[in-house]
Amino acid sequence: MNNDKTISILNDLLNITNDRIAGFAKVAGKAWENYNDLRPAYDDMVAEAWDMKEELIDLIQSKGGNPDDQTSISGAFHRAWIDIKDTFASDKAESTLENVVFGEKAAIDAFQNALNSGELCRESEAVIGKHLQQLSVSYNKFKVLEKIS
Structure with a gap:
């Protein structure tokens, strides 16, 4: 197992x-003004993301790597797209919910691709597998709540 490749994937x-x-x-x-019932699920997703960040930083450091504690260029483009889309959206709250669901699906795909890469050690696979499961549960919950709101 190539430790540099593992660290690179974890940094991604x-x-x-x-x-x-x-x-x-x-x-x-x-x-939240229009969909206040979604707030607890959203707050859980935010707290979970912060926990995942800390676990990833710890894992990278335990592998001898330096955490790249930045955002990605594609993420910056997506956030800019959110701003543009919201400017023209007739229902800004619904547009916001769609963006959250889209972003979570992209994160699930990235974590699944990391697991499928074959480049992670067992410890990393366990952590990333747990994160993927958390992402999937929160995504499914939010997707269902989005549909009923």
């Missing part, structure tokens, strides 16, 4: 987790 996931946190900050408060 850290960047994606930071994208989630930045995205959550961008949409905070935009949907």
